Amino acid sequence: MTRPATLWGVTTVGGRLAVLAIVLVAACGGPDNTYVSEKGSGLFLRLPPDWTVYPLESGKPASDPTTDADFGVWRVLIDGDHHPDRAHGEELAPGAPVGTVQVVPRVAFSTPLPLAQGALRSLFMPDGSDPLEALDLTDIEYHEIDLGHHWGNRLIATVDRGGVKIRIAQLAFFDRGGKRLHVALIQCTVECFRQHKREIDGVLDSFTLEDR
Numbered sequence: 001m002t003r004p005a006t007l008w009g010v011t012t013v014g015g016r017l018a019v020l021a022i023v024l025v026a027a028c029g030g031p032d033n034t035y036v037s038e039k040g041s042g043l044f045l046r047l048p049p050d051w052t053v054y055p056l057e058s059g060k061p062a063s064d065p066t067t068d069a070d071f072g073v074w075r076v077l078i079d080g081d082h083h084p085d086r087a088h089g090e091e092l093a094p095g096a097p098v099g100t101v102q103v104v105p106r107v108a109f110s111t112p113l114p115l116a117q118g119a120l121r122s123l124f125m126p127d128g129s130d131p132l133e134a135l136d137l138t139d140i141e142y143h144e145i146d147l148g149h150h151w152g153n154r155l156i157a158t159v160d161r162g163g164v165k166i167r168i169a170q171l172a173f174f175d176r177g178g179k180r181l182h183v184a185l186i187q188c189t190v191e192c193f194r195q196h197k198r199e200i201d202g203v204l205d206s207f208t209l210e211d212r
Contacts, residue, residue: 034049038062041074041182043207044206044207046203052079053079055076058070061073072108073104073108078186081094081096081098092162093164097187097200099169099187100183103180106179106180115178120174123172124157131155140156148176149176156168167189167193169200170185171204175212184203184207186204
């Protein structure tokens, strides 16, 4: 088996410029962290110990759809608020880090997502456009990553929502055969993102994909 690869690092693109296990692994380390994993597809993520995980969809994206009735999307909500609530995932301008982690079989899309970096970037935008060409995004950080067994990108940008600046970070990857999409997204107000930058960076840097 290929050694697991952890994703890290960003490159500032400069200029102008929300998808997303359910195995919560408490025994996958010490008590100082919360762990999330989707073992079938090889996704692992480490969260701060006080963050909360809410299961959203419990499909098995790595199983055979012809033999397993549970085949489908796997998704959780992650909440860094001191008073966690599922409703935080619906807030347009969350005051604490909140986001989703998901694994989606490519065949689950009504129209298959093209196997391209631009298609992964488009998941960042509600209208499916390319964020690198958007006029309403600022402070873009973008980096493309090829792990051999997975490839994709890391994108962070700021957007104005009703007069409130929101900072959004997204990791989006296809596996080598393009069968599964892996996405992690974290967002909160710019002030919140700045205050929790160390925690958020730690979560993003822990995003690990194993060869399957």
